[in-house]
Amino acid sequence: MSDDVLTVTMNPAVDHTVTVEEPLRTGAVARTDDAKFDAGGKGINVSKYLTALDVDAPATGFLGGPFGRMIRDRLDADGVPNDFVGIGDRTRLNTTVLGPEGEYKINHNGPTVDEGEVSDLVDRVRERDPDRLVVAGSLPKGVTTDAVDELAAAGDWETAVDTGGTSLTELDAAYLVCKPNREELAVATEMPVETTADCAAAAQSLRARGFRFVVASLGPDGALLAAESGTYHAPAVSVDVVDTVGAGDALLSGFLAALARGEDERTALKTGIIVASRVVGASGTSVPDFDAVFDERGDVTVSVVSP
Numbered sequence: 132m133s134d135d136v137l138t139v140t141m142n143p144a145v146d147h148t149v150t151v152e153e154p155l156r157t158g159a160v161a162r163t164d165d166a167k168f169d170a171g172g173k174g175i176n177v178s179k180y181l182t183a184l185d186v187d188a189p190a191t192g193f194l195g196g197p198f199g200r201m202i203r204d205r206l207d208a209d210g211v212p213n214d215f216v217g218i219g220d221r222t223r224l225n226t227t228v229l230g231p232e233g234e235y236k237i238n239h240n241g242p243t244v245d246e247g248e249v250s251d252l253v254d255r256v257r258e259r260d261p262d263r264l265v266v267a268g269s270l271p272k273g274v275t276t277d278a279v280d281e282l283a284a285a286g287d288w289e290t291a292v293d294t295g296g297t298s299l300t301e302l303d304a305a306y307l308v309c310k311p312n313r314e315e316l317a318v319a320t321e322m323p324v325e326t327t328a329d330c331a332a333a334a335q336s337l338r339a340r341g342f343r344f345v346v347a348s349l350g351p352d353g354a355l356l357a358a359e360s361g362t363y364h365a366p367a368v369s370v371d372v373v374d375t376v377g378a379g380d381a382l383l384s385g386f387l388a389a390l391a392r393g394e395d396e397r398t399a400l401k402t403g404i405i406v407a408s409r410v411v412g413a414s415g416t417s418v419p420d421f422d423a424v425f426d427e428r429g430d431v432t433v434s435v436v437s438p
């Protein structure tokens with residue numbers, strides 16, 4: 132067995148997205164008919180988006196309890212291949228509230244995972260022997276960044292990682308790419324991240340710590356790519372934003388989809404920008420229409436940034 136891309140989500144979540152018409156008020160009940168449930172967690176989102184982009188990208192990680200069953204059922208129904216390790220504890224539910232004041236996101240810390248479950252996951256990844264591995268999302272209790280390094284070093288695959296700012300400073304293995312947002316870039320480098328040039332310098336300094344590429348998501352300011360050949364910026368595409376949940380996962384998915392097609396890193400950055408622009412136009416972490424995404428990349432202008 133050999134997958135093109137295998138994603139690992141050690142702390143998946145059912146993503147519960149509710150929309151309310153009125154601002155939330157303490158002591159008042161907010162009622163709504165608009166609620167949805169998606170199979171979520173960063174690696175799972177990457178599998179969903181890559182599958183829709185025609186890349187073979189099964190999802191693995193840990194699932195347990197009723198929300199774990201819900202995620203598996205949902206992925207099966209949506210045709211996203213998956214092969215999770217069952218755990219004794221319960222998978223979490225994360226909530227996004229979309230209201231007139233903006234977006235609130237509440238993430239549960241998630242279950243506790245034991246050592247035996249971690250070694251089952253490493254075995255599962257070895258069995259599947261992917262070309263590329265994506266380890267994304269927070270780590271559940273009981274799991275440290277040593278497990279991320281172990282997964283990255285357990286075979287000859289290239290590994291993409293998106294496990295949070297602090298974790299990026301603790302990783303020792305060699306990685307293909309990491310995808311911090313602006314805040315995570317600041318946490319990982321302790322450098323200023325006010326301007327695009329600041330972010331470029333921070334991304335290059337992070338890259339020097341063992342990442343071939345750093346793809347930094349800058350929200351409305353687009354994204355940066357730090358590579359050996361230089362640092363590149365692509366602006367965000369102007370779209371009506373419904374919510375930003377999953378935008379970073381979409382950026383990484385587009386980047387990896389282009390690499391899977393044998394395209395260069397600048398084209399991969401453009402692809403990430405277009406895929407992310409589609410995802411922010413849909414609510415929750417549902418898969419939007421990706422029709423013609425590869426054709427639209429010509430509309431994205433990439434510029435060189437001098438840190």
Ligand SMILES: O=P(O)(O)OC[C@@]1(O)O[C@H](CO)[C@@H](O)[C@@H]1O
Pocket residue numbers: 142144145146170171172173176225238267268269270376377378379380416
């Ligand atoms: O708590 P974590 O693991 O950092 O993030 C989990 C999460 O917020 O990330 C995804 C969006 O990127 C959602 O599907 C999910 O709820």
